[in-house]
Amino acid sequence: MMTLRQLARRTGVCMMAGQGAQATNVLEGNTTMSDFDIIIADARVIDGTGAPGAKGDVAIRGDRIAEVAAPGGLADRRAAAKVDGAGLALAPGFIDTHTHDDRMVIDLPSVAPKTSQGVTTVVAGNCGVSLAPFDPGRRAGEAAPPGPMALLGRW
Numbered sequence: 001m002m003t004l005r006q007l008a009r010r011t012g013v014c015m016m017a018g019q020g021a022q023a024t025n026v027l028e029g030n031t032t033m034s035d036f037d038i039i040i041a042d043a044r045v046i047d048g049t050g051a052p053g054a055k056g057d058v059a060i061r062g063d064r065i066a067e068v069a070a071p072g073g074l075a076d077r078r079a080a081a082k083v084d085g086a087g088l089a090l091a092p093g094f095i096d097t098h099t100h101d102d103r104m105v106i107d108l109p110s111v112a113p114k115t116s117q118g119v120t121t122v123v124a125g126n127c128g129v130s131l132a133p134f135d136p137g138r139r140a141g142e143a144a145p146p147g148p149m150a151l152l153g154r155w
Contacts, residue, residue, distance in 0.1 A: 036061050036079040042071050043085025048092060058090060065092070093120025100124070102131040 036059040044053040045068065057074040059067040067074065096114065102124045104111060114122060124130065 034080045035059070035077045036066055036074075038081045038083065039074050039077060039079040040083040040085045040090055041074060043083075043088050043090035046089055046091040053089060057085075091118065094118050095121040095123070097123045098126050100126065106131070 038060040039057060040060075041057045042055060043058065045056040045058060046053040055071045057069045057071060058065060059069075059074055059077065059079065094117075096119045099114075099122045101111065101114070101122045104113070105122075105124065111119075111122070
């Protein structure tokens with residue numbers, strides 16, 4: 001049994017609880033001879049095209065979406081884990097278009113504070129502040145990248 005947070009970390013899939021939804025909707029699955037690693041059934045699927053979300057089933061194999069079907073369309077398929085997505089929204093991931101995460105990507109490559117919230121892509125270097133180009137050792141005593149605010153100089 002895994003929580004929705006563990007599911008998001010493992011797959012990059014973000015599920016948001018709707019009104020009355022449970023935080024742990026992951027059901028026991030069949031770990032032998034599975035068609036998929038995970039099947040998320042009856043979720044409101046938001047595909048990122050701008051179209052309204054629609055109920056559906058999504059199957060995941062490895063780190064890829066393997067199949068999308070109408071609600072109940074994957075009911076007879078096997079998976080190591082099955083998630084009851086009723087009352088939940090399912091999205092492939094969110095893009096955070098304004099971050100100052102340059103250093104976090106270096107210090108914490110998993111970027112867990114972002115991925116745990118469903119963010120799968122960050123745009124860094126905003127506001128004219130960026131670690132690039134960073135040349136370790138160019139300045140005396142500077143072996144690691146400075147924090148973002150140190151790039152602004154004296155203020």
